[in-house]
Amino acid sequence: MESSTLRNCFVLTNHQGLHMRPCGAIAATAARFQSSVTVSLPDRQVNAKSILDLMTLGAPKGTELTVEVDGPDAKDALDAMAGVFDRLAKGDFDEKDET
Amino acid sequence: MRMSDFVVRDAIIPDLAAVNKEGVIREMAASLRAADCFREADQEDVVRAILKRELLGSTGIGRGVAIPHTKHNGVERLIGTVAVSPNGVSFESLDGEPVQVFVLLISPQDRPGDHLRALENVSRCLRDDNFVKALRGATTRDQIWSLLEKYDH
Numbered sequence: 116m117e118s119s120t121l122r123n124c125f126v127l128t129n130h131q132g133l134h135m136r137p138c139g140a141i142a143a144t145a146a147r148f149q150s151s152v153t154v155s156l157p158d159r160q161v162n163a164k165s166i167l168d169l170m171t172l173g174a175p176k177g178t179e180l181t182v183e184v185d186g187p188d189a190k191d192a193l194d195a196m197a198g199v200f201d202r203l204a205k206g207d208f209d210e211k212d213e214t
Numbered sequence: 215m216r217m218s219d220f221v222v223r224d225a226i227i228p229d230l231a232a233v234n235k236e237g238v239i240r241e242m243a244a245s246l247r248a249a250d251c252f253r254e255a256d257q258e259d260v261v262r263a264i265l266k267r268e269l270l271g272s273t274g275i276g277r278g279v280a281i282p283h284t285k286h287n288g289v290e291r292l293i294g295t296v297a298v299s300p301n302g303v304s305f306e307s308l309d310g311e312p313v314q315v316f317v318l319l320i321s322p323q324d325r326p327g328d329h330l331r332a333l334e335n336v337s338r339c340l341r342d343d344n345f346v347k348a349l350r351g352a353t354t355r356d357q358i359w360s361l362l363e364k365y366d367h
Contacts, residue, residue, distance in 0.1 A: 131326045135281065135333060136271055139308070166275050166308070167341050173334025175327055 121193045122183040125200040129209050132176050137199070137208045138169035144195050150186025152196065163196070215331045216366040217339055218359070220294045220319070224249040226355045227297035230316070235305050239264045239282055242297050242318045249295075252320075256288030260320060274307030278350070279340045281333070283319035292321040292328045294336075296358055298349055315340070315349050339365055 127133060145152035145163040152163035154172065161168035163182065174180060182200075184192040202208070225245040232238040240261055247257045263284040267273070274280040295318050302312030317336050321329040339345050345365040352358045 132330050134326070134330060135273060135275075135283070139271060139275075167277070167337050170333050170337035171341065173330045175330055 119189050120183065120185040121189045122181055123193055123197060124179055124181050125197070127174055127176050127178045127180065128204045129206055130176055131209045132178065133169065133172055133174040133180075133203075134208070135166070135170060137203045138166045140199050140202070140208070141169055141196065142166040144199050145192065147195065148184070148186065148188045148192035150184045150189045150192045152192055153183045155181040155183065215328075215335050217294075217296075217317075217335055217362045218366060220292050220332055221317075221359075221362055222246060222249050222251055222293055222295055223355070223359050225251065225295040226358050227295070228352055228354050228358055230297045230299040230303070232299070233303060235268065235303065236261075236265060238297065238299070238303055238305070238313075238316060239268075239318070242282075242295055242316065245297075246293065246295055246318075246320070251293050252286070252288040256286065260284065260286050260288060264318070264320075268306075272306040272308065274305035274313050276307055276309035276311065277340075277346065278302065278311060278313055279315045279317070279346060280305050280307065280313045281317050281319065281336055281340075283321070283329070283333075285321050285323045285325075285329070287323050289320050289322055292319065292325065292332055294319045294332065296349070296362070298352060298358065300350075315346055335366075 232241045297316045305313040
């Protein structure tokens, strides 16, 4: 299968921003795929398979993040990442104001 | 924000006695209470809040480190402490390995920006293998404090 690079942008709309649990969900999801997965701010890019790297973004509500995937399963990986950001936007990780 | 901005020096524990998750959280909360970071009446509630957060998923993020945390109105500003367990404690970590280095954070309710900046800073520090290795080898409160100042990223 041909390798390809795909990207999409996501704006954090949840109150708590990119706190530990969404970072964990992103890392666990990205790790399921062979493709490399990165999450970027305008000035920084981190490995989305590392919860520690993701937390260094410290991204609050309103931040636009760029997700870039590269590899044989890039489309599936990007779809799965979109699913995590969709859950985040719906408040799945902000219940009861936990972090 | 630097770790030395929110870690309470007098609450640092270089030799945790606890041997399980609840014990670690209780010991670290007690140390913050002893350093007058919140009222004694709030101590049990703080412990319960941190344990409740752990039920949503362990804050043991692998590589022998954990960042237990919660929000609680018993604190006026974001505070934290660092503890080292020489033998390591089972913490249901993502990688299944015991945890030697703990950074516990308590932030006031509805201050997500402060919490994110602290998490960002702690993550930067804990990503540095030399920092984590040095923390594991520290045996006194002063040594840990010096490392926080030296390695603050």
